[in-house]
Structures are given as C-alpha cells and as structure tokens.
Amino acid sequence: MYPLFRSVKSICIVLWTVLWIIPLHHSFHLTHRRSQFATTRNAHASTGWFPVLEVEQEDDIFHENDAQEILEAQSAILAADLARARLNSIEKTSTINATFTREMEPFVRGRFMDLTCTAVGEQSLENLFFDQSALVQRAVEEASTWDVLRGAVLTFQSLCAMATQVGLRGPPEQLKRMVAHLDDRNDKTLIERDFRHTWDRDSVRRLKYKVDRSPALDLLAELMWKRTPQGAFDLLIRLGAWTEHEDLALLRSGFPLRFTEEEDALAKQAFKDERDPDAMLGIRKDLRHLKVYTIDGASTTEIDDGLSLETVSKPDGTTRNRIWIHIADADRWAPRGSKLLEIARQRITSLYLPLGSIFMFPSSVSSDLMALKTHRDSYALSLAVELNEDGSVDPDSLMLTPSIIRVTYRLTYDEVDEMLEEGIGYHEEWELGALLAEAKKRRKYRCANGSSEQLIPRPIPTASLSVDRNNTLPDEFDISLSIQVAYNSGQNQSKATLENPNSPPSFEDPVSSSYLLVTEAMIMSGECLGHWKTKIEHDYKQNSGNEHDNTLRLAFRAQPKPEFLQRLREYKTFLDLLEQNVGDGYCHAWYGRRFLQGAKVSETKMPHAGLGLSSYVQWSSPIRRFSDLQVHSCIKRYLRRNRVYELWKAGESIPDGLTSLDLGLPQGFEDESGRLKPPTAPIKTDMLDNDIDFMEGGGLLGAARNLQRRSQEYWHFEYIRRAYVADPGKVYDAVILGLVDPAKRQHAIYVYELGLEHRYTSPAGILDAGVKLRLLVDDVSPRHGLLSFVRTM
Template sequence: EIDDGLSIEFLENDRQKIWVHIADPTRLLTPGDELDLDARRRTTTLYLPTGIIPMFPSELATGPMSLIQGQICSALSFGVILDESGEVVDYSIHASLIKPTYRLTYDDVDEMLQLQIKLEPEIHVLNQLAKQRFQWRQSQGSISIYMPESVIKVEGEEVKVEVLDDSPSRQLVAEMMIMAGEVGAKYGQKHDIPLPYRSQPQPELPPEAELILLPAGPVRSCAMRRCMPKSEMGIIPARHASLALETYVQVTSPIRRYSDLLAHFQIKAHLRGEELPFSRDQMQEIVMSLVPAVKEASSVERFTNRYWGLEYLRRNSDEVWQALIIRWLKEEINLGLVLLEELGLELAMRFGRSVNVGDRLEVKVAHADPRKDEVIFQEVITTVAEAAAN
C-alpha cells in the first residue's frame, strides 16, 4: 500500500507550494457498495508480526488503489503555501492525476539528506519546510513525546525485532501528513462538511520543575505520556492539543484507515459540487461505530506484538539486555516498568534491590511464557573482577 507522495512547486518571489498527494481509492468505490461496507467493517488494515490483514483486498490495495512509480494514478492532492514561520497561509485541494517519479525508502531519503545530494534539491527544500512546520507547531504549544518503537516480524521460523529510528526522513513525512490533515480539516470546517475530525483535550502535564528532575529521554517522555488524554473522533472540529492544531482530520491513509476514506468521500463530493454522500446524522452514526472497532483493532495489534515480543525473549534467554527503569508500577513491592532499549520493548520487572527511576541495569530472561503472558527478568551483576577481566 503506497498511499502518499510529496512534490514541490517553485513559485515567484522565492516561494514554494508543497504538494501532498494521497492515493484515491474512492474512484473504485461507491458509498454503500460491497467493497465500501466491507472496508467499513474491517475499519483498518492490521499490521501484525505474522503478516498484514488489509482493509481492502490486497490485489486492489497494492495495485490500482496505490500510487505506483511510473504510472498515472488518481490522487487527492493538497497544495499548501506556508509563511516564513511555517503557518499555512494558503491552500487548495484537487482531485488529480499524478505520475510518481521515484519510490524512495526512509533510508534513501536519510542518505540524501545526510550526503546533501544536490541532484535532488526538492528533498532538501521539503526537509527545510518540514522543520519550519515543526517549529511553528512548537510555538503553538505542540507536545512531542518520543519513545523507541519496535517492529516485530515473524518470517518463517524466525522472529525479528527492529527498533524504528526517529530519523529526519520520518520526521519530514510526519510533518507533511499532519499538515495535510490540518488543511483537510480547514476545508471541511470552512464549508461545514461533516468529517471524522480528530481532537485531543489539553493534558495536565507535570510541572516543569518536576519534569526537569527526571532524566531526559524515555524516562521524561514516559512521565509526559502518562498524562496525555486519548485522542477523540467526532463530527465537530475541535483542537488537537499535542499537534497544536485548532482543527484536524486524518486524510493521508485512505487505503488502510476507513476514517480517512470517509473524509475523501466527503471532500471529493464537495469539490465536484455534488450532494455529500453522508449526512451529518449518517456520519455521526458511522463515527460512533468506528471508535470501538478501531480500539479493538489496536488491542489486537498490541497483544499480538506483545506475544511475539515475549516469544523473541524466550528464544533469546541467554542474551543480556540493557534495561532502563522508566517508572514505578508498584514501588512498595519494587515493581517497575523497564525499557529494553535495544528492542524498544516495555515490560514489568520486580527488582531484587533498591533502585531508582532512570537507573540502567543489565538483565537476562529467567522465564518467559508468551501463552501465559509471563516474563521474569533477573539482573546480571558484574563484579569488579569480571569487569576488569573483560
């Protein structure tokens, strides 16, 4: 599923227009037809360690619905002009035909940015504009929390765990997708279009004086994360606190998120001057049905990843892992939450001695049973003599 692409248009007076092109699966659907209703029932594509369960049939999701290099593809394109601070000052949305030139991986883009390859100046311009967007959102009160994220894959008999790096390319794409979501929501709000808007109440974060006492990095991020309220979906635009946007809707993944598909149906109909396929009451009813379905899908992904994470640890019980204590679960019984930094896994551990949040330990798996959802760690104590010998 390739559902997004980026391009840049150079305007007069050293201005640029950013184009975010999103795959347009709605051209193959009619609201209420069998494909649409089946996608609504599935709600989202599931990404599991053992494979992908797509929202649409794979032959469509990875074929005519996707943006394919070298082919003319249907898209919904968001054209955006920013001011010097990174704020959106002008935008337009178009049903379009595009021909993707390159298919780049995150590693490809990171290498281009690192080596400052001059043959692709567009990448560097987009990166600079993404940084402006990030800084503008920070000035509006955005809340950035980074915790290591693991990707677990089961390939045949092998279980692999990879930690995703918060690289410049991922930050670039994330900012562009957030920007497209802001523009889609602005358009919907301006024209009174019922959309599945996303919002988030303002959190009550720990006082700055309290946060500064915590070690920077995962420990501090964990403390902030615990205070963050869940995002909400509804048909009335509202502020999204952590993104620092007054209105926001997800529009960039219509092949794998049904709420994004709904937004495309509505926006495209309005662009054509047609009656909206979903009335306010219908949209409210669909959104109410999506919320528990999305929650259930997230639970399936979370529990399946946990199972295979524990299975990976069981198979590698001889390994010594670096564990960072990120918070207490029950301090009175010495039970805390540790982050295995090489794996991006967060798991409970009961300590056999006095420790503090922020301490780093070397641990091994004493027992792991993924079927029972059990894991017990033991600390590896290295003596001075052993350390000297090594």
C-alpha cells in the first residue's frame, strides 16, 4: 500500500501545482523573459526604458517597477513577433478590424519620421504594424493597454537609433560631442513626455541624442539576433526599412529629412501671400528693364542669384560698366515671425549630398516661388556696383534696394563656357564677356591683396561624388566622380601636361570661365555690403534732423592674416616648396594650411585675409542658408526704418498693415487700431533687431558640414571598392604631400585619379615630400570609413 499511497500523493501534488501554475504561467513567462532581457541591457542603465505614468495594482501583487518591466517585455515580444512575420514572409492580416486600425493610426503614423533616409523606408516600418494588425490587437487586448503598442513602436525607434552607430570610432566623450547640437532643448524628459502624447522633430532629435539601446537590445535578444549596432543595421535591411547604403551620418545628425504635410501646406499658403511691406512703403524698385542672366549647374533648382550689366555715362563724358547682382528675396515670402521662417529655422541650411539635396525650404517655394525663374516677375534684393581701374569697389557707386526683376536667360556653366569660347559671349550676348572681364579684374585685385589664390597658386583638387538611382544595376546606385579645383583658381592641368611631359596625369575638370565669373561676382557682393554699411550709416549721421537711431546689423566673416613672422623656419620651408615646385605645387598647398586660421563671424567689420578683402558678408544664398536670410531681414528692415522715419518726420501716415516686426522694433509702437504711430521718445540702437541672432543654429551648421563630408567619404570609398572588385590589380599614381606622424611613419598623400587626400603608412621608413608612389588598394570598407593602400613598383 505504501508505494500506491506514494503514487497518489505524487499525483495530487502535481495536480495541485498545475492548478496554481496555469493562472500564473503568463506572468512567470514574462518574468523569465524580463530576466533574459535584463542581461542584455546597458550596464549603466538604472531605470527601465518605457515611461510608465499610471499603474493599476491589484492586491499589491505587482509594484510599479514590476509592471514597467512586464510592459517592456510585452512590447519587445510584440515587436519581435512583428519582425518575424516580415522576415518569414507571413501573409498580411486577411480580416481587418477597421475600428482597431483607425485607433492604431495615431500611435504608428509619423513615428518613424527622420529615422530612415527614404519615405519608402518610413512606410515600411509603419506597415510592420498594419500588415499584422490582428497580432497587434491581440497583444493590446492581452495587456489591456495601448502602452504595449507604444512600447513596440519605441522598440523599432530604438533599433534605428542603435543602427546609426555602425562604423563610429572614438571614445564616448568624442561620440557625445558629435550629437551635442541635438540637445538644444536641454530637457531631460522630452522623449518621455512627447512619446506618450505627441511625436515631433524634437522627439526624434532627443531620441538620437540619447541613443537608448535598451529596447533594441530586448528585441534583438528575443529574435536571437546579434546584439550589436551591425546586427541592428542588418535587421533593418532585412525588414526592408533601410538599404545597404543608408546614409548613417545623415540619420545621426538629426536633420529633418522630409517635410511634413503641415509644412508642405504652409508652403502652398505662401503663394497666396500678397503682403509686401517694401512695396507698401514704395522702396521696392522696378528693374524689369534689365537683362538678367542666371548661371548655375544643370541640376540646380534653388536659383537664388542673377547678374546684369549696363553701361552708364559719367559726368566727365566717360562710360563705365555697372554690375547688378540680384539675390532672391526669400524674406518676401518667409518674413520674421512667419511659420515658413520657422521651417527654415529647424534646418538652418540646405544639405547637398551625393544622393541628392535636402532643402531648407519645401521645394514648392525654394525651387519655384522664391527662385529667380525665367520669363516671370521675381522678387529680389538688387545691388549695383562699379569698379575702379584696379578692380576695387567704388563705394560711391553702390546702390542696394528691394526690387522686382524678370530673368531673361537661365544658363548653365557649360552653356556659358561654350558661348564664351565660340564668341557669342562677346557679340550677341556681349554682357557675358564684359562680366568675365570685370571678374578677372576682381581676381587680380584680390590676389594683389594677399588672397589664398595668391598665397597658394596650385590648390589641391578634390573629388565630388554624385549618385543616381539606377534599377538596372545590382545595388540600384550609379556613382560618378569629378575632380575640381576649389574656386576654380588653379591652372588647367590638361594644358600643363601638354607643356611638360613629366607632369602627373591630369584628371580634374578644366578651369571654367563661367564659374570664375559667378564666383567673383558673389564674393564681390559680400565685400560691397561692408562698404555700403559704412556709406549709408555715415550719410544717415550727417543728417542732423534724424532723432531716431538707425543701425544696420551685419554678420561679417573675418579671417586673420597668416602669422609668418612668428614661424620663420616653417615659412622658409613653405617658400622652398613653392620655389622648387615640389609635388607639382601640391606639397606647397598642403603645407600652407598650417598657417591659415578659420573664419569667425562677428558684427564688427574686419578683414578677410583668405579672400583678400577689407570685409566680407555672406548674403547671396538666402534660400539655402538661414544666416544669409537673417542678413536680408536686417537690410530690408534698415531701409524700411529709413522710410518710416521720413514719413514720421513729415507728419505723414504710415501704410496700413505695417507692423513693428517689419521694422525690427519691439512691440508697443502701434496705436489702438493697430497702426504704427510716432514714438514719444527717440528710438535707440539697442532697440533694433533684437530678435535676430547671427550665431543661431551654429551647432547644426557645423554638423551639416561634418555629415556632408562623411557622406562624400562614404560614396568615395564605395566608388573605390567597386573599382577594386572589378580590378584588384588596378594601380593608382600618388604623391607624398608631407609627413603627418614621424613615430608611425604616417604620411599625407594625394591620389591623382581619385582626387583623394589620404593617409599612408610607409613600411620603408620616412619618405620625402614630392616622392611619387604607385599604389594598390589593400582593403576598403566604406561603412567603417577604412581605406588602406600598399605600394607597388
């Protein structure tokens, strides 16, 4: 009987256990998963990753932390199930619960904004949830809260942020500095607060700043996937959300990649805006009688500058060329205080990447409404200037005014070069030849003042990569490379090669006369603003009847002269490299960089040594650069204030609809009806344009330069990788530019055919500058930014 009793007892124990375990099975299962996930977390993470604000407790079984961990586990399991469904090509939900799908929309739509480089990728992540809506519904019902869906969305957001870390190298402090510009709100609760209620660009930036890997690690652990940034990257590719060539530098940067529906709607509303304070005050001049040329690249759509030339008679009977530089009046459509201006403020600059451009304004306004397009009326800020015989600016000739123009010809650089070569630019379109002559005069003038073109006569050419989608290629991307000389200031290597058979092979584009023409005109316009400021403020002070202050604020870019006297030994080496033409002049150009200091922005008028100018202001690209747009605002406000002061002084009324914001004045200058009224006390300088900060967006602008450089580098290395795959034995000619690190025998080199400056470690010891090398590619990894060469004979 004893054995039988023992068996019955055992059976009872088993039954009793099962009766207790079944109700708690799900909780124990989640606890086990939770324990598994905890081991994958960042060791420094002290709190859970999902923000639980409200927790219902029954009989104190679970504490708040328990509930949060269970919710995180449920969210990760849901995310993993959705990923498996996509990876295993499981059919989409056949029976759709329309009511649930509608309720799910606000939790999913738009939540992956700026987390993929393409709209297709963004939609692919959203469809993970909608394709398996029945699975999502079941998870929400089992959890009795929508938070499990929020958590699954956050899991995939975290996966994207984690995957952007592929290829990054450096200590944590350095990596943190790379995203420091994303923390401009300085709000440690931003993601947590916005995640539950809204999802906007600030939320995305904050997410990328934090790079919280905990949700992503939970997902990867559940999928038994490699728990690294590379694993996250590979998973996103398999899910169809990213491509192999996803621009990680762009995604890390936090720049908005696309415009929202609301932003596009605001852009369309701008077409209906008939308000023009400059026309209301009668200061916008009609210049439609001028012949206007725009000269840009063939693919350029943000056409923001045009040129005119007219011959004027002087009192002494002589004639002079008057150059007109027309800059698109973007402030007309995006004035201070407008929502369109806020769209630009979020971006600070347009981005020009190998795969295409990302504009500061929606393309409907940047490429249409604001752009200087042919055969239609366009708004502009127009500058007139005449040059002295030595190429210097005649300050007395300067005029600057808001205008309305009509572009006559939209030309490309190649077309203008062809017109000049064939003589059309000197006969039928003689203005082009005259503009080129003035540009050459200007270049000579700047060189005489010590510009970089004079200091470094043979600059090192650089590669420019452009990438086009091509469905006929295996990876759908076609890469083209061109090699160009900065500012087109170098000599034409093709001609140099013909004259000297010992010259290195030539690969860069020929010098372009049209590019010289446009470049010099834009640089000159920046100098003219400084002269114009001095002129108008002097004239204003001479008018003793003005009781109100009027000052023009400008953002001057200053660069000090090289300090040669303090570094005489290095200066002698610098001169010797030039005199001996070491490395065909490239060694001299490379060595000279150590003397050049970066340009700084200041409201104090100072020289720009690199350009050989007494002052320089960037204002020629208001559609592309927010800082240029702010300069436009200051110029136009100055002119408006002048006119309003005149009307007040004459006792005349101010046009209806004009506001203190239009004049850069603080609020309080309107009467009860909203019309501007004469102030009871003089207006002082410290009251003017206080809403403009020329340093605004500086961090984002620096990040833009960095990501553009990294994007170019990635596609440059990909171009090299493809050439290596096609021909591993391909030999490249290169030259030693100089020694970088003697201890490591590391040299700077220039590879002619690739337009590439790179580092080369010599196994044979230190090599002299100018030594020619023949190199083979040893290894190249575009994603990790790695490229090495080996020398061959």
